[in-house]
Amino acid sequence: MNIPYRPIVLGLLGMVCSGIFLQRALAGGEHYFPPVTDPVVREECGSCHLAYAPSMLPASSWKRMMGELDKHFGTDASVAPATAERITGYLVENAADTGGQRYGGKLMRGVSLENPPLRITELPKWVREHNGISTRTWKRKDVRTKSNCLACHVDAERGYYDE
Numbered sequence: 001m002n003i004p005y006r007p008i009v010l011g012l013l014g015m016v017c018s019g020i021f022l023q024r025a026l027a028g029g030e031h032y033f034p035p036v037t038d039p040v041v042r043e044e045c046g047s048c049h050l051a052y053a054p055s056m057l058p059a060s061s062w063k064r065m066m067g068e069l070d071k072h073f074g075t076d077a078s079v080a081p082a083t084a085e086r087i088t089g090y091l092v093e094n095a096a097d098t099g100g101q102r103y104g105g106k107l108m109r110g111v112s113l114e115n116p117p118l119r120i121t122e123l124p125k126w127v128r129e130h131n132g133i134s135t136r137t138w139k140r141k142d143v144r145t146k147s148n149c150l151a152c153h154v155d156a157e158r159g160y161y162d163e
């Protein structure tokens with residue numbers, strides 16, 4: 001390649017790459033769930049597992065969960081009242097049926113808001129998406145539990161679930 005053309009080629013390549021990235025981000029819905037940006041939520045809700053995207057559950061689920069943090073899936077995950085209030089505010093604001101609707105709206109199909117689910121992994125759409133995974137895979141040492149999204153979705157911290 002002639003040296004003078006190089007910057008042009010590199011520039012074009014850059015445009016193509018950022019185009020792909022933009023498309024991926026704009027695709028929204030199915031594969032992209034904005035990660036937690038609030039530092040307090042990241043710290044308090046990301047120490048035992050991935051800080052789950054608020055748009056993956058409805059506001060009523062987050063309220064219910066935050067009201068019983070001392071009995072959180074067999075552990076005590078309670079925090080100071082002021083911290084709990086801040087976390088609840090953030091989760092409710094960005095939930096699947098509020099601010100995060102564009103991303104999590106489809107996950108809400110068939111979900112009862114009267115008896116709000118506490119698990120993303122029990123949502124009908126989540127179950128359907130993961131139907132093809134064998135029992136053996138779920139039992140793998142590096143997976144252990146369905147809640148361990150990061151075992152299979154390496155980009156989950158950044159909000160991508162393409163696999």
Ligand code: HEC
Pocket residue numbers: 044045046047048049052065069072073075076077087118119120121122145146147148
């Ligand atoms: C002390 C550890 C701990 C902390 C802190 C913690 N969790 Fe959990 N969380 C767990 C455990 C254990 C489970 C159950 C995981 C499993 O079933 O394998 C869980 C499960 C969950 C699930 C359900 C995941 C699924 O299967 O769909 C959600 C949602 C969740 N936590 C949200 C939160 C939020 C929000 C916070 C912050 C307020 C938080 N967690 C803080 C330990 C913790």
Ligand code: HEC
Pocket residue numbers: 030031056120121129130133137138143145146147148149150151152153161162163
């Ligand atoms: C054992 C591996 C594994 C674990 C653990 C896992 N997933 Fe998945 N997930 C998959 C596979 C495989 C697919 C199907 C991908 C496809 O069809 O393109 C998938 C699909 C998805 C999709 C749909 C993406 C798409 O391309 O349509 C979402 C959203 C998702 N997973 C979220 C989660 C969340 C949230 C967790 C944790 C609570 C989780 N997954 C845990 C393997 C896993």
